[in-house]
Amino acid sequence: MKAQDQPLLQGELRLAGRLDGRFFDLLAALALTGSLQKAARAAGYSYKGAWLVLDAAGALTHAPLVETATGGRGGGGTRLTAEGAALLAGWRGLQSRLAGFLGEQEAWLNEQPGLAALLKRMSMKTTARNQFHGRIAGVNPGPATTTVRVALDGGQAITASLTTLAAQELQVQTGKEALALVKSSEVVLVTDFGGYRLSARNQLAGTVSRVQRGAVSSLVGLTLPGGAVITASVTNDAVDALGLAVGQPATAVFKAYAVMLAVRS
Structure with a gap:
């Protein structure tokens, strides 16, 4: 098992403290399909729930974000108003800027080795309640089983027993950073x-x-x-x-x- 690299920073964008990614998924699906029923399903809303959130957003912007048409030559359906389309475009622009900002800050974090290492340890998710950080202080390989001694940050040491094949796949070496997980x-x-x-x-x-x-x-x-x-x-x-x-x-x-x-x- 190898620790998987994950982004050190993540950020959630909200407009006016209420309009989140799910809401804008609804707007994007509506612009694509022209059907509120289909858009609601795609964004995980009920039909009624989609109308309620659109009404609430319209109250915030003081302008309707969608308009409906019934029948006629162009057919019926629901589409974004000019205000709704502008809001969606603004959201997409902000998302792009946020991704750029987070990328810049992550690059800075990676230049701080101590802090980056700490955050990377925090990013690992596992059900094991006990997770101890340290460095490999000794490796004793055998034909079938390898024992690995991990020196913990607090001064103690933990010994792990794993198959030699697993040790080879992990490329265990003295001095490498490691986590010892114990249920x-x-x-x-x-x-x-x-x-x-x-x-x-x-x-x-x-x-x-x-x-x-x-x-x-x-x-x-x-x-x-x-x-x-x-x-x-x-x-x-x-x-x-x-x-x-x-x-x-x-x-x-x-x-x-x-x-x-x-x-x-």
Whole structure:
């Protein structure tokens, strides 16, 4: 899995705080089809909803944006008035100018490596609740499995186990920027090892900073040294049995194969 590059900046244009892209999709479809029914369907409005939004826009502009014709030599239908056509043309011009502005600002951001890297990490969307940024500090390849050690920004390290083929596709190399993703359901919390040692490769000690109780399970946040937070999904019975409470020391434990790795291309 490779992290996909996405635009760092996005902007939504609205006129008068109310006329958005969907409204102008309606105007554009109306100019193309000459049918309000077809235009409403294309823009995702009901027929009545399209009339209502056009009436509201006409009230803002103090001029009708559409006009209707019934029968006659040219046929019936609905078309844009001169004001409606001018408004649509203005919108298209503003959209072009906005795209140019955002492109210029993104070029500037890319010249700020620290800020650009931060925003790129934020642009990745995943259901994994735990996402830790760091750099690859070690790679141990094997015939079938490769282990990768990621040094986190807070000073801790996470070990991921993945197939050697996946490691080759990701082109894992020491020094590369990476994200370690761990589902909250894969994290086990330990408050007392009782003299035992666990085989799980990842064991991160911290302090309970949040217990969000649900109907069946709770989300427990563990703050690590340096400020990073790892979240575990724990049954309410387990929360009660361990007496988990804010301020209590605990260790988040998860196996290396539970870590999904994303590497900056």
